[in-house]
Amino acid sequence: MLKCTGHYGTPDRVAADVHAIPFPSDKTLFSKTLNQIAPDLKGLINDLREKEDFTGKADESVMLMTEAGRIILVGLGEVAELDVERVRRAAAQSMKKAATFVAPVVALYCPLEEIVRKVLPVSFEDTVQAMVEGALLATYKYDAFKKPKPEQKKGQFKELKIVTADEGFQSRLKAGIQEALIITEAVTIARNLSNGPANVVSPETLAKEAMAMGKKLNIKTVILNKKEIQANKMGGLLGVNQGSAHEPRFIVMEYNDKKRRLKPYVLVGKGVTFDSGGLSIKPASAMEEMKMDMSGAAAVLGTMYAVAKLKLPIRLVALIPATDNMTGGAALCPGDILTMSNGKTVEVKNTDAEGRLILADALVYAQRFKPAAIIDVATLTGAVVVALASHVTGMMGNDDDLMNELYEAGDRTYERVWELPLFQEYEKMMESDIADLKNLGGRWGGAITAAIFLKHFVGEFPWAHLDIAGTAMLEEAKDYQPKGGTGAGVRLLTEFLKGCKE
Numbered sequence: 001m002l003k004c005t006g007h008y009g010t011p012d013r014v015a016a017d018v019h020a021i022p023f024p025s026d027k028t029l030f031s032k033t034l035n036q037i038a039p040d041l042k043g044l045i046n047d048l049r050e051k052e053d054f055t056g057k058a059d060e061s062v063m064l065m066t067e068a069g070r071i072i073l074v075g076l077g078e079v080a081e082l083d084v085e086r087v088r089r090a091a092a093q094s095m096k097k098a099a100t101f102v103a104p105v106v107a108l109y110c111p112l113e114e115i116v117r118k119v120l121p122v123s124f125e126d127t128v129q130a131m132v133e134g135a136l137l138a139t140y141k142y143d144a145f146k147k148p149k150p151e152q153k154k155g156q157f158k159e160l161k162i163v164t165a166d167e168g169f170q171s172r173l174k175a176g177i178q179e180a181l182i183i184t185e186a187v188t189i190a191r192n193l194s195n196g197p198a199n200v201v202s203p204e205t206l207a208k209e210a211m212a213m214g215k216k217l218n219i220k221t222v223i224l225n226k227k228e229i230q231a232n233k234m235g236g237l238l239g240v241n242q243g244s245a246h247e248p249r250f251i252v253m254e255y256n257d258k259k260r261r262l263k264p265y266v267l268v269g270k271g272v273t274f275d276s277g278g279l280s281i282k283p284a285s286a287m288e289e290m291k292m293d294m295s296g297a298a299a300v301l302g303t304m305y306a307v308a309k310l311k312l313p314i315r316l317v318a319l320i321p322a323t324d325n326m327t328g329g330a331a332l333c334p335g336d337i338l339t340m341s342n343g344k345t346v347e348v349k350n351t352d353a354e355g356r357l358i359l360a361d362a363l364v365y366a367q368r369f370k371p372a373a374i375i376d377v378a379t380l381t382g383a384v385v386v387a388l389a390s391h392v393t394g395m396m397g398n399d400d401d402l403m404n405e406l407y408e409a410g411d412r413t414y415e416r417v418w419e420l421p422l423f424q425e426y427e428k429m430m431e432s433d434i435a436d437l438k439n440l441g442g443r444w445g446g447a448i449t450a451a452i453f454l455k456h457f458v459g460e461f462p463w464a465h466l467d468i469a470g471t472a473m474l475e476e477a478k479d480y481q482p483k484g485g486t487g488a489g490v491r492l493l494t495e496f497l498k499g500c501k502e
Ligand code: BES
Pocket: 275, 277, 293, 350, 352, 353, 354, 355, 379, 380, 381, 382, 383, 385, 439, 440, 441, 446, 469, 470
């Protein structure tokens, strides 16, 4: 992770290879920013504004060579429309622009406190946090298997300096930076796991990562192996694993640093390390990205990391059923009937609807903690991508308060969620002629029928299901999100849990 430090000053007084300054487009605030952060450049920048080369509109950016060094001007847009997401994006844009130069040390200037106070419904600290997150998340690359090119110096950052030109605000930078560093690390853990190919990230690898994190952060971590999974009668996880060369794992992590006697929150993450579809095999074009079918597990592990590092005053349990979904000789056949860990029987109409089978056993396991709430995170259906594209996570559940809290957390982090209904009419679509349930709905409403299936395994506990099939993996980079695994869910869930004190 990049070194990140807080400073007070202006470009002539802060040592950096490039200085990025965000400007709002409103005339007076544009001028105030100019007066306070770069008074020496008044003539030059006012000239640019008059010629409309740079007016502070969102997405605008310009580089100037000055006596104080390279200056990047970034547009924040109209102050009336400013929010923390704009701040994240402006920070990301600054880093992307800076990456086109050899500039190991970047100074990123905070918007004036006056702007923050006036328009953002958040504190100065939160604004700093958003800035650092946007900047650092934008510099992510999955390069574990690429040899470094020493001649490639552009985009090789060493240090990010967060600078305020508001006197007395330097001390207020620290908290925001600290939290942003933890969150960015957590998202990076999730992105790396998602992007890791299936021959590297196996169920065993996920278990080892969890164990290593548990040791490092003092989180009680237990890994159930195949025998123990059998002893728990997890028919869903065992069924999906039948066609695999790898043994399944069931990961249980429990964070409770102060031995609090609270009801825990339980996070459940889908850990399908590769989804070939099984015998109901996927076409080649749809199969390639299925190394990322453990992105729910990745999000849960990333969140666990953030919560433990931030020492949130809660109890948190993470459950990850982990297997790949393959076509070996012993693979599940369409038509097979499985008995899940709560005794319910399931007719497997399609072996590609495997996520719900392994999640069902994990949701049953979650109930033993008598949780305050259960939240599962899964790349569960293509149908949710059809409904919401990659912009929004699909949310379903049985508890309005829980879903409202998640919605609010999604709004604040811009990891937005949108609820789809679980009306009673959908129930019939999951009924089987010969078993308690089937794992396939009809042709329509696939995201919803998948959730209807899960609902049979959560008992009476407050529960929300997050279908991140669209948001966890991107075909094209956008803003501070890379192509490939995004780490979706980590910021959302951490923000949600920050608000929980039960
Ligand atoms: N992992 C997939 C869902 C998925 C699709 C995730 C696209 C990310 C991008 C899941 O296991 C799956 O195959 N779902 C099927 C369910 C169907 C057979 C009911 C689907 O969505 O097609």
